[in-house]
Amino acid sequence: MKETYKGEQQLLQSFEWEQFQNKVGNDTFRFGDKHILGLCIEQEIPLVGKYAYCPRGPRVQVSSKETFQKEEMHNLLKEVQGRGCFWLRIEPENKKIFKEIQEKLPQEASLVPAPKNIQPQEILVMDISQPEEQLLSSMKTKTRYNIRLAQKKGVHIVATREEKYQKIFFELIQATAKRANIKTHSFEYYRKMFTVFDEKKLQLYVALREDAVLAINMIMIQKDCAIYLHGGSSDEQRNCMAPFLLHWQAIQDMKKRGCMWYDFGGVSLSREEKDTQNKEGGDWEGITRFKTSFCPKTESIQFPGTYDIILNSKRYFLYKIARKLRHIGK
Numbered sequence: 001m002k003e004t005y006k007g008e009q010q011l012l013q014s015f016e017w018e019q020f021q022n023k024v025g026n027d028t029f030r031f032g033d034k035h036i037l038g039l040c041i042e043q044e045i046p047l048v049g050k051y052a053y054c055p056r057g058p059r060v061q062v063s064s065k066e067t068f069q070k071e072e073m074h075n076l077l078k079e080v081q082g083r084g085c086f087w088l089r090i091e092p093e094n095k096k097i098f099k100e101i102q103e104k105l106p107q108e109a110s111l112v113p114a115p116k117n118i119q120p121q122e123i124l125v126m127d128i129s130q131p132e133e134q135l136l137s138s139m140k141t142k143t144r145y146n147i148r149l150a151q152k153k154g155v156h157i158v159a160t161r162e163e164k165y166q167k168i169f170f171e172l173i174q175a176t177a178k179r180a181n182i183k184t185h186s187f188e189y190y191r192k193m194f195t196v197f198d199e200k201k202l203q204l205y206v207a208l209r210e211d212a213v214l215a216i217n218m219i220m221i222q223k224d225c226a227i228y229l230h231g232g233s234s235d236e237q238r239n240c241m242a243p244f245l246l247h248w249q250a251i252q253d254m255k256k257r258g259c260m261w262y263d264f265g266g267v268s269l270s271r272e273e274k275d276t277q278n279k280e281g282g283d284w285e286g287i288t289r290f291k292t293s294f295c296p297k298t299e300s301i302q303f304p305g306t307y308d309i310i311l312n313s314k315r316y317f318l319y320k321i322a323r324k325l326r327h328i329g330k
Contacts, residue, residue: 005125005261005301007225009093012055012119013039014222020196024189029083031076035061035068038076042085048319051308052085056119060097073104077311086315087308091119098304105309114306115323120266122302124288126295128226128251129260135251143244143293150207150245155214157249159203161194169204169216172232180287190218190230205250207242214242219250226254227263247294264291269300 011017018028018039027042029052038058044050058076060068080088092098105111128135136144170187177184193202197220207215215233219226228250233243251262268284269292292298310316 005225005263006093007125007222007227007261007263008119008123009056009059010225011220011222011227013037013057013059016196016201017055020193023192023196029079031079032058033068033072033075035066036072036076038090040080040083040085040088042083043089045319045322048086048322049315050083050085051087051089051319052080052083053089053118054091056091056093058090060093060100062097062100067100068104070104070106073101074106077106077109077309081311086312087310087319089114089118089306089308091306092304095304098307101309108311110310110313112308112310114308115320117306119303119306121305122267122270122300124264124267124269124291124295124298124300126251126262126264126298127260128255128262132252132255138295138297140293140296146241146244147248150241153209153240155207155209155240155242155245157246158206158208159253160206161199161202161204165204165206165213165216166191166194168206168213169218169230169232172213172216172234173230174232175235176232184230193218205246207246209237209240209242212237214240215246217243217246217250219254221254221257221259224258224260225263226250226257226259226261228265243290251294264294267291267300270302 018030021028021041028039029042030037030039032038036058038054040052040054042050043053062068077088090101092101102111126135130138136147167187170190173184176182201221203219203221205217205219206213213234214237215231217231218229220229221227228247231243231246247264254262266284267288269288308316
């Protein structure tokens with residue numbers, strides 16, 4: 001029986017992700033015991049202090065037979081405080097785990113929704129264990145047409161890690177982010193990914209037509225999961241529909257490498273997520289329409305969201321004031 005998709009958690013809680021965070025200048029630490037564990041990334045805010053961010057975590061054992069105890073929760077929060085952090089930012093895996101965390105919090109700590117979600121609250125994950133013919137037939141008609149159109153127009157796909165394509169990738173994601181009103185990282189951030197994750201785990205998929213680069217996607221492999229991390233496309237030759245063929249080629253290759261899942265990343269299908277994305281800006285309607293066209297009958301995976309466990313209420317109050325002042329100054 002195939003396990004439930006956990007690709008993002010496996011990646012963002014991995015030792016390689018910790019190594020990568022250290023490479024980009026972030027301090028990290030791990031907490032926990034048998035039933036509740038987590039990788040934390042320390043974040044510092046001027047005049048406020050530090051907090052710890054546990055991406056797609058903590059990892060929690062909750063079953064009918066066992067779960068973590070109040071003492072374990074108390075110990076991990078004590079560990080976070082011992083690192084000089086004034087709150088712990090978490091992203092529970094599901095509602096059941098979120099409820100367990102709420103119930104096990106010590107009285108001196110409080111849990112509130114974070115000002116914004118760090119990782120998407122809703123993602124689209126395609127089951128690619130089926131035969132290719134079945135995957136194609138389940139796509140929207142227009143998507144299949146666009147894949148064939150790209151092929152007909154001479155678009156071809158290469159998987160590479162060449163430095164010249166790393167630079168073009170950064171240029172394209174900057175342009176794409178500007179069009180969609182989405183923030184992006186620095187070139188150095190992406191470059192260091194290639195120093196930590198080898199060719200078996202990290203690849204760029206490049207759509208080319210003659211000598212022109214039309215689109216590039218960054219794909220991460222984590223066990224039996226392929227994760228589309230970032231992507232960018234050119235404003236030129238958009239009628240070639242390169243992004244459709246780009247994903248399809250990656251899906252085919254990931255199947256050959258034994259992957260069962262293809263994670264398209266964030267979408268906004270639920271009403272709650274649409275409201276959130278509308279507040280944060282960005283063309284999420286267009287992004288969602290594109291991604292869901294590959295697997296229109298697949299339901300999205302929804303998470304409870306990002307929450308802060310407050311360990312020092314005065315410092316957290318300062319943080320909220322700092323956020324308001326920052327927005328006022330913009």
